[in-house]
Amino acid sequence: MDANIHALYGRDIHRYLDSNDCDYELCVLPASEEAKNMQSVLTLVQGLDSFGISRRNEPIIGIGGGIILDVVGLASSLYRRSTPYIRVPTSLLGLVDAGVGIKTGVNFNGHKNRLGSYFAPSVALLDRGFLATLGDRYVSNGLAEILKISLVLDAHLFDLLEEHAETLLAERLTGRTAVGDAVGREVIRRAVDGMLRELQPNLWERNLERRVDYGHSFSPTLEMRALPALLHGEAVSVDMALTTIVAERRGLISAPDRARVFNLMKRLRLPVWHPLCGTDLLAHALRETTRHRDGLQRIPLPVGIGDARFVSDLTHEEVTRAAEVLRDLDLPTRAAPRLSDVGGHGHPIVTDVYDIGELGDVPDGAEAAHRDHVIACDASSVVWESIRWSSLPPGAACVEKAPGFAPKLYFILAGEGELLLGEESHPLRPGHLVVAGPSAVHHVRNHGADDLNWLLLEFHGLLNSTIWPDEASAGGGVA
Numbered sequence: 001m002d003a004n005i006h007a008l009y010g011r012d013i014h015r016y017l018d019s020n021d022c023d024y025e026l027c028v029l030p031a032s033e034e035a036k037n038m039q040s041v042l043t044l045v046q047g048l049d050s051f052g053i054s055r056r057n058e059p060i061i062g063i064g065g066g067i068i069l070d071v072v073g074l075a076s077s078l079y080r081r082s083t084p085y086i087r088v089p090t091s092l093l094g095l096v097d098a099g100v101g102i103k104t105g106v107n108f109n110g111h112k113n114r115l116g117s118y119f120a121p122s123v124a125l126l127d128r129g130f131l132a133t134l135g136d137r138y139v140s141n142g143l144a145e146i147l148k149i150s151l152v153l154d155a156h157l158f159d160l161l162e163e164h165a166e167t168l169l170a171e172r173l174t175g176r177t178a179v180g181d182a183v184g185r186e187v188i189r190r191a192v193d194g195m196l197r198e199l200q201p202n203l204w205e206r207n208l209e210r211r212v213d214y215g216h217s218f219s220p221t222l223e224m225r226a227l228p229a230l231l232h233g234e235a236v237s238v239d240m241a242l243t244t245i246v247a248e249r250r251g252l253i254s255a256p257d258r259a260r261v262f263n264l265m266k267r268l269r270l271p272v273w274h275p276l277c278g279t280d281l282l283a284h285a286l287r288e289t290t291r292h293r294d295g296l297q298r299i300p301l302p303v304g305i306g307d308a309r310f311v312s313d314l315t316h317e318e319v320t321r322a323a324e325v326l327r328d329l330d331l332p333t334r335a336a337p338r339l340s341d342v343g344g345h346g347h348p349i350v351t352d353v354y355d356i357g358e359l360g361d362v363p364d365g366a367e368a369a370h371r372d373h374v375i376a377c378d379a380s381s382v383v384w385e386s387i388r389w390s391s392l393p394p395g396a397a398c399v400e401k402a403p404g405f406a407p408k409l410y411f412i413l414a415g416e417g418e419l420l421l422g423e424e425s426h427p428l429r430p431g432h433l434v435v436a437g438p439s440a441v442h443h444v445r446n447h448g449a450d451d452l453n454w455l456l457l458e459f460h461g462l463l464n465s466t467i468w469p470d471e472a473s474a475g476g477g478v479a
């Protein structure tokens, strides 16, 4: 059982099993891509061995999201060559995708699902009641796979998503209102039906042209490289956005339909772009996918909304160009969002955090700040790539020289250090707010025993001289 499900539903599940006189042993596993490995499989089979499970009559029951279902499925297929198992998916992605097919697997050697098997569960029990406690981001994550089915198989499902996106998100498809109930049920049913129709005649993937692989050509590499920043469905969404552009440039989908797709992705709170989508990553991903599909690309591309075609002649230039178009398409919303676009005042700002490598220049002999995340605007934030979280290890120094010419503030969150403004030294402690003018170059040193962490906020045109202190534009100050 997924550790989070155990915390939320453990008591009820124990009560149910006890009142039905079941002899059982519980194995609680963490659900994360990092823990989706052979070690978790071995922990589980160790438990099966000590329990002395009967290989014919006593099923293993996997209860959790896609990660736990994949781990439990692989352990079941390995244990005594095969032991029956039951899937109880609890996440939306589990309900419509991981819980539906016969694939199992774990990550290995930096590759997604590199070790796995085809092993059908005896039963899959789908109960959308679990979704009531699923985190918002994971609801969107599951909706990405549903959107995938709609784009290549089911135009009516796309219409349903388009018409009810906000209701589906707000009610988590559990059906708190009559309309939400009917739509949630219908959306899950159509998504599962679409999956079944595609998978059933090709369970062992003898035919490698699979529509359900849409969004899964570039995403496996992107997802693993971006870990843990991108969830599975989010990586799939970026892949679908990229291949929708490729399809548009090949005349397979019209510009208005492409706009509908992108608009729906945004409304479902799915990303359409990730900064790791550079030439190298995309070329590597294309090679990996071609190898995985037996030497041919076999990339599904959308044809309009609701249909697909397979192509094996994508060039690197074509993919790189599509990525550039995608980045530029994403820019206007990132560069110039208005508060009125994001739900008005008083609403929380939701952002994506991207890892962009090291911070600024490093003085001789000093160690670089070891993390530097850009919290980029995803159309819900009011500034573009302007909030960054940085962390400097003990003994290290760096130059805080944020790109661009906007004024900055940085707020010390943890640790102890020193800021050098020219010859002048200022202590840095949690709670300090540093004001930096557009041209200022600040040397930051960590004197403490712990990491020195700060949040940097950059204001693109939001501050004017009346609220921006004169001395700040000259160099900076500490408050």
Ligand SMILES: NC(=O)c1ccc[n+]([C@@H]2O[C@H](COP(=O)([O-])OP(=O)(O)OC[C@H]3O[C@@H](n4cnc5c(N)ncnc54)[C@H](O)[C@@H]3O)[C@@H](O)[C@H]2O)c1
Pocket: 002, 003, 004, 005, 008, 031, 032, 033, 036, 064, 065, 066, 067, 068, 070, 090, 091, 092, 093, 094, 097, 098, 099, 101, 102, 103, 104, 105, 113, 130, 131, 132, 133, 134, 135, 138, 141, 232
């Ligand atoms: N075998 C397949 O055919 C197949 C298909 C699609 C995806 N997958 C795999 O599935 C995985 C992604 O699945 P996922 O998105 O379900 O991720 P997940 O298993 O990590 O679950 C998402 C998160 O939500 C929590 N959670 C699950 N159900 C919950 C609930 N009802 N209430 C509160 N929290 C809950 C989990 O503990 C976890 O933190 C990927 O590893 C992917 O490769 C497999």
Ligand SMILES: [Zn+2]
Pocket: 097, 145, 216, 232, 236
């Ligand atoms: Zn998937």
